[in-house]
Amino acid sequence: APGSTGGGGSSDDASGDGGTTVTVGVVGAGDAHWDVLVDKAAEAGITLELQNFSDYQLPNQALSQGELDANQFQHLQFLAEFNVNTDSDLVPVGATAVYPLGLYSTAHASVEEIPDGGEVAIPNDPTNQARALLVLQEAGLVTLTDGGSSLSTPADIEDSRVTVTPVDAGQTAISLQSVDAAIINNDYVGEADLTPEDSIFEDDPASAASEPYINVWAVQAEDADDETIAQLVELFHDPEVEAAHQEESGGTAVFVDRPASELQEILAGIEENLRAQG
Amino acid sequence: MTAEASAPGAPIITFDGVTKVFPARDGDVRAVDDVSLSVGAGEIFGVIGYSGAGKSTLVRLVNALETATTGRIVVAGEEVTALPERRLRAVRERIGMVFQQFNLLSSRTVAGNVAYPLKVAGWPREKRAARVRELLEFVGIADKARTYPAKLSGGQKQRVGIARALATSPAILLADEATSALDPETTAEVLALLRRVNAELGITIVVITHEMDVVRSICSRVAVMEHGRVVEVGDVYRVFAAPEHPATRRFVGASLRDRPTPEILARLRHRHPGRLVTVGVREDGGVTTEITRLLREHDVAGTIIFGGISEVAERPFGSLTLELTGADGAVAAFLAALARTTTVVDLGTAAAPLDPPTLDVADADREDTRPVDGPRMEPPDATSASFSTWTP
């Protein structure tokens, strides 16, 4: 943990300027808003070190081993799965945003037009894959075993009128030229010369059903009250940072600024469900 | 092919001022140095020389495995020094080569190695098999047909190399030390075969060897190399009878073994304390009748204690060393009489030895074979002057 809490392997009191160093695990340190946040943090006397991962499993693992002070790359659903499956108790201490997940197509104007046996690409990263399947189910393209869950994989597709192909998230937009439709993370929508308005189907980020997909800052349980992290959570909602973030997301991000306690409650709910499912 | 055919036919291989330099960090190596030479069609041409003299390099220039640094080489009418690799193929297909290091294909059996040039030459499968069998039987390794080269003895490998080179009955055969690993009997058989393919099919053969015996038994002409240069070239009988260059004399001496080496001479003197003389034997061999007659005339007793008469290019050639016993005057008169007929080298007696005339060779430059301390064989004078008068 940063500062005096002393749990963090890579944190220390930077004696030079009296500031604190915080190491945060992220996936995609290349996103522009991080630069802004780092600058803001510096102004506040916090040295924010980003530790980038290309894999989604390791930032949590590293955090629970105390090699990170915090991470910020996942939504509550993903965090819950980690906690349940690895008997960990990472806790959310702040929210960032929730993003819509849309189905796009350059060949067809609506879901109905997607031909039977057509091909739909979905992102294969674990924070998006199950959610994408749920979106497809909502759009009436697939049926998932037991109604689907946040753990659903293509293996759980029970019935489908299309072929679902998971690909690298960065490939979904590119793949539009080869497939009938694709679920594209809003990060990549702009890159594919599309706008979020072009989606032929999407889930509603503002609805309560999207609560599990709120992205959060996570820390080890003993650091739940860490001041420095709290400061970072707050800085994320600085207008400059939000603006940078919004631009990146093509204007679709719905910022969420809910207190840690609420987030922890939602998490507990999801975890309970997961445990109940076995 | 007999030795009489000393005048080469139309040249089939011509070297014209050819030099081959291998560049090296510490001084270039002039492996072949300004060689001009021609080999007549249908000849068996020998190339002899000390180790490292440039013999292998010389023949490798013929089929352009090495490219000449300067000079022109014409083979069967084609100037190989001017042809691109692609056009060389046609020339090479008509040249067989036995490699000094065999160069067998380790991934093919003995039969596969011999069949390879036949495949290159486009022989049909059935003809190939028969030809391979015939060749392997000739060289005596038919039982190893399905063996891989790694499992052959040295001589067996060499025989595969010979069979392979002969496979397509090429117009020219380059044999680089083709019998070096063979026992005398197999050597004799291989040489007999070479003589036969030469005589029957008119194949031109270039034989590289360090054994003068090979030259003696099959070549019509021979070139002697030293330090990359051809120091002597000529008809084999002439070269044996009247070697001009010191290197040639040494080879001839080593091959004939009819003159005692200093070591042997010492032992002879020990066993035969009397007057020793070496007498040259002329082409018709009649000299021994003469000796018998003169011994009788001068009342001198003679014992042949060393020497030999053998054939060079199918003609008799050699010398005998005798111990003479009799009155001093009689012996002197006998020798004087004999010297009118043939060459006589007086070796003196054990008590008063006369050294055989040594070679007037400034051979300090033969650094590559000069021993630091081993006894050095000093070949006796081949008395070239008097022998040369008989040269045909």
Added chain:
Amino acid sequence: MTAEASAPGAPIITFDGVTKVFPARDGDVRAVDDVSLSVGAGEIFGVIGYSGAGKSTLVRLVNALETATTGRIVVAGEEVTALPERRLRAVRERIGMVFQQFNLLSSRTVAGNVAYPLKVAGWPREKRAARVRELLEFVGIADKARTYPAKLSGGQKQRVGIARALATSPAILLADEATSALDPETTAEVLALLRRVNAELGITIVVITHEMDVVRSICSRVAVMEHGRVVEVGDVYRVFAAPEHPATRRFVGASLRDRPTPEILARLRHRHPGRLVTVGVREDGGVTTEITRLLREHDVAGTIIFGGISEVAERPFGSLTLELTGADGAVAAFLAALARTTTVVDLGTAAAPLDPPTLDVADADREDTRPVDGPRMEPPDATSASFSTWTP
């Protein structure tokens, strides 16, 4: 080492019922077949045999490069057939080996190759350099010290191999065809060196060769191999004088070249239509005095037309072929008188030729060197019976 030392000293190498079988798909190869043999300490021991006879395999068993299939081999008191690889190292360090295929390290220069065994034996750097220089100068390739093997001629490679084997002055030297690629002069020098290291340092030398001349000039005893078996073993002079096995006789014949081959005989008969006889020359060479005396006595004229007297194990040895002219009765009486002294082989006249007695050899089993159609050299009878009476 002189030929007189025919009785080996205490054996330093002993083969006891040794067999080496190479398994192969189409029939196993018995490369060495039930060989029992011993080589005395300080001997120069020759191994001769046709190509593929098993010579190389035999010596490779000595330093356990091949493991014997059955039998015991004891080298310098150690039973190498029973030692594990680790313990063999000490034995091998004391054995030098010249390989038939040279086996030079391509990644080291000539000097590096020769220095290698010295490094293995732990010589200090300065002593190494001096020793390497000395050896390279001896074999005559000091100028190539910094050259890599790929750039050497065949003979130069062989000389590196020899220098390398001699480097550590081993107690035993195994020389597998160590002079096959060398010219006669270098061969003579190498052989002289071998004789010298043998005499001065008492190094035991096993010489494998296909050249009987090598055996003749340096070996004290020789083993003749055929088809993996040692068919004859004995003192060199004895083997030359009275070869027992047909293979031995062929080697002796090929080496001495004192008896005319059928081809040569045909030419001799053409040139000398009279009565031809071959006369054996005894150890003391006195037979020629005898011939002179008997010719005079019987009034027969004799011309030596072929043959030679040379040395075997430093003792005179050979035969002469004479053409006799005179009254039939006189010739017959002369021959009868001469036959009391030495061996006489009557070859008849050109008009009524007598074939030299041929070998009574059932050698159809020598399939590996039998030509299909090449002329076969038939060595004349070495008249072993009468010669053998002189054997010391």
Added chain:
Amino acid sequence: MDWNRLGDTFLLAVQQTLYMVGWTMLAGGILGLAIGIGLYVTRRGNLLSNRGVFAVLNLAVNIVRPIPFLIFLVAIGPLTLNVVGTTIGTEPATFAMSLMAGFVFARLVEQNLVAIDPGVVEAARAMGASPWRIIRTILIPEALAPLILGYTFLFVGVLDMSAMAGYVGGGGLGDFAIVYGYRQYDWGVTAIVVVVMVVVVQLAQWLGNTLARVALRR
């Protein structure tokens, strides 16, 4: 492993891997052999020594090999679209893998040819054999043992590479292990897949070693 839930997917993954690895080994093997031989023969002092061609081939191999596979996949996207008709799925993954494998194998081939005794090439030249014939009947057979080992090496590399096919929806065993094992925290699944792959590799290596020993005529 929950066979009922994952069985079909697993079998599909096996099929996909077979498909990808099979075709990649074939196409990549041929391509690699061609480029590798090209590199060898055009080297300075060799059979068809040619500075220009060597430089181009060498550069091509050097460009392709270091590119991270994911970027390579995207970079050749347009080409893939032209050739295969789609950029996602098993086929395009196989296409990209074949190219990459070809360039990788090229270096292995080149390396193994370098060790051939130049004497045998010379012997073939002396018989008038054409460069093409020398390649076919001398270079390849003489280097066969190490080439087989190199090809076996490539096989393992390709199997490993096929795990990355997941990026473009290629599926396969490696992807299966990651998606259904690693990411689902199911080490049982991961272990099973890894064991399957190790067994396959063990068999392949055994086969490679055996063939190489046979090819090594010593």
Added chain:
Amino acid sequence: MDWNRLGDTFLLAVQQTLYMVGWTMLAGGILGLAIGIGLYVTRRGNLLSNRGVFAVLNLAVNIVRPIPFLIFLVAIGPLTLNVVGTTIGTEPATFAMSLMAGFVFARLVEQNLVAIDPGVVEAARAMGASPWRIIRTILIPEALAPLILGYTFLFVGVLDMSAMAGYVGGGGLGDFAIVYGYRQYDWGVTAIVVVVMVVVVQLAQWLGNTLARVALRR
């Protein structure tokens, strides 16, 4: 590329790559040489022919090589923690890469040793040289040219592998290209990084080819 924004990160990535590749080449090279020689000498009929040891080494290499790098990384996590003290960052990535590279190089080494003329090994044995000396003074020098090419091959493989270091937060150029180029759809960045890598590889290959030519004493 926006140098102001990415300059430092880029330089850091270069540093990380140098670190990872440098140490991996060193450690992996030594490990690979050791295992590769082990495989060669314990092969049937070779210097220290030993079925058991060969089988173990062979199996170890076969187990490690086909495991997808990501899974391998996680699987050796506990070991990494023990040795390096952490499981994320450049050091643990380097550790995992060294192991993987070692096992990969082992096969390349083995392959190149197979082509050595057994005659020279025999000559050394005949002089009483110990196996260790033979390895050091015969096997390695005689196979040096292909070994250098193999090592160059490994270099490119390691550079490529280092792109995967990003998974464990190892950073490096490959990860930089993916995070700041590919994922941001910034092809300019991707292209620059790829060009840098290609140039480095081109240089390395040139060096490797040159050294190999020198080592090939023909």
